[in-house]
Amino acid sequence: MGMKCIGIDVGGTTVKVGLFETDGTLLDKWEVKSRKEEDGKYILPDVAASIREKLAGLGLDLKKDIVGAGLGVPGPVMPDGSVEVCVNLGWHHVNPQKELSGLLDGIPVKSGNDANVAALGEMWQGGGKGYSDIIMITLGTGVGGGVILDQKILSGRHGLGGEIGHIHVRDDEWEHCNCGGVGCLEQIASATGIAREARRKMAADSRDSMLRKFGDDVTAKDVLDAAKAGDELADEVFEVVARYLGLALGQAALIVDPEIFVIGGGVSRAGQFLVDRVFKYYDYFTPISKFKAKIGLATLGNDAGIYGAARLIL
Amino acid sequence: MGMKCIGIDVGGTTVKVGLFETDGTLLDKWEVKSRKEEDGKYILPDVAASIREKLAGLGLDLKKDIVGAGLGVPGPVMPDGSVEVCVNLGWHHVNPQKELSGLLDGIPVKSGNDANVAALGEMWQGGGKGYSDIIMITLGTGVGGGVILDQKILSGRHGLGGEIGHIHVRDDEWEHCNCGGVGCLEQIASATGIAREARRKMAADSRDSMLRKFGDDVTAKDVLDAAKAGDELADEVFEVVARYLGLALGQAALIVDPEIFVIGGGVSRAGQFLVDRVFKYYDYFTPISKFKAKIGLATLGNDAGIYGAARLIL
Structure with missing residues (x-):
């Protein structure tokens, strides 16, 4: 042995x-x-x-x-x-x-x-296997992140390396994030954030939607399932989430420029449907180069x- | 020898x-x-x-x-x-x-x-001397950037490491950047960008200002000099520039978490006046931790x- x-x-x-x-x-x-x-x-x-x-x-x-x-x-x-x-x-x-x-x-x-x-x-045995420079984003209750360069963790000088969930991405936000900030990625792209976006959308929009039956108990999974099933309102919520995720990936790409982004956490169960939508915005926000990092899914779960x-x- | x-x-x-x-x-x-x-x-x-x-x-x-x-x-x-x-x-x-x-x-x-x-x-013999993990931002005709980790350049997998000038920071922008994007940091914080902000401000605002005598030939230096001298309109332009610079530094800090940011290029001649204002927003956009990277000035010029x-x- x-x-x-x-x-x-x-x-x-x-x-x-x-x-x-x-x-x-x-x-x-x-x-x-x-x-x-x-x-x-x-x-x-x-x-x-x-x-x-x-x-x-x-x-x-x-x-x-x-x-x-x-x-x-x-x-x-x-x-x-x-x-x-x-x-x-x-x-x-x-x-x-x-x-x-x-x-x-x-x-x-x-x-x-x-x-x-x-x-x-994930770099070692999961969705980033075979790569040395990866950025992982975990979409769970919050949004976690990790930057791996040359197969090693970039912890940063103050322990803040890869804290991508707390980069400010949205100016028109008024509620505070747990970190004390306003407009953090986590407020939009976490499971909690997606549900909140959906509640806001239902309140602001009178159209019928598959989401209405859930009321205030709507979850991120409900939103993604409904968007997949073609529900217009849910798709618009999903579009907002994907836009800010793609923006954050674009910002990270223009600072660190990894080989691949790996998306994990409960929200990532939406699979390729999520990856494709996020890639659309990531691509939009990085017009400077035709060379793009890949976006993949985590495979190791918990x-x-x-x-x-x-x-x-x- | x-x-x-x-x-x-x-x-x-x-x-x-x-x-x-x-x-x-x-x-x-x-x-x-x-x-x-x-x-x-x-x-x-x-x-x-x-x-x-x-x-x-x-x-x-x-x-x-x-x-x-x-x-x-x-x-x-x-x-x-x-x-x-x-x-x-x-x-x-x-x-x-x-x-x-x-x-x-x-x-x-x-x-x-x-x-x-x-x-x-700048890490070797300039404003970042004595540090190993620095991010430099050069505010010239454009906005250049460079990330140094463990005393080595982070070039990235597609040559895009440190391209901080082209991260998207502003949603309410309509003109295109040279890179093809819309709302890049470079469009606001480069010398060209600062002059453009000043022209927009003068057109949209009827107040008197030291900048008016320059008309459309106003430069970034004019803006910074007037802001230092207490000109209200110029100070508001400077505030916008500092906000987006501080935002970009905050985003970079939550991804890479360096020891120090070093600001260079012609615009950095505004010195500590610029550093202090940028730090205010950098601090605002990183409430997650009381530990902050320093912001310093480049010293090697060209x-x-x-x-x-x-x-x-x-």
């Missing part, structure tokens, strides 16, 4: 853990509940205990068989691995990679922001984080 | 050449006219001849004393050094680094886009290109 590595994706509800061969084969994965009591101080010890138990069950030795572990953290991670604050976990002024290494007999542990780590995972975390340590 | 290197900045009118110590000391600089006849085929041979002559005069040997030469090219440069087209020079489908190396007895030659190369120069070109080869 060859050497193995561990990928850990820390979330506010559960921690996902994966055991991998160093070639990217997933051998086993499991979850640990995120105990958030007392500023989340039990989270890493719980993870460490579950890893020890798993390895013992498989007859593997921490020091002999494991290259190291990677850790995806839901917040900005500084170049030295320190974390100022993780709101979802209760962490303040911690260095989780140092702490976890101490809990695992000193094996190497590296950490990164979870969205960046997911991007690395496992992107453990894949990327494992890749961090290789 | 230690080893030396050569920096070459190819422009549409003249080619600037600099001879440097490898520690960044500029020993000598000179210019060569850009002969654009016959698709610019004489440009590189003229440069090579002038280098040979200069070295002979100084008693230096091409092979023994020169580490290599760097070349800044006014157009996109592909990862292999090939250039599809340089409109200003008449070049089509050339590989100038290969050609120049052949003309200089095979010494190493590396090329890059001129705006990117200028950014590298020599940034030869400095950066020389640094390319080290």
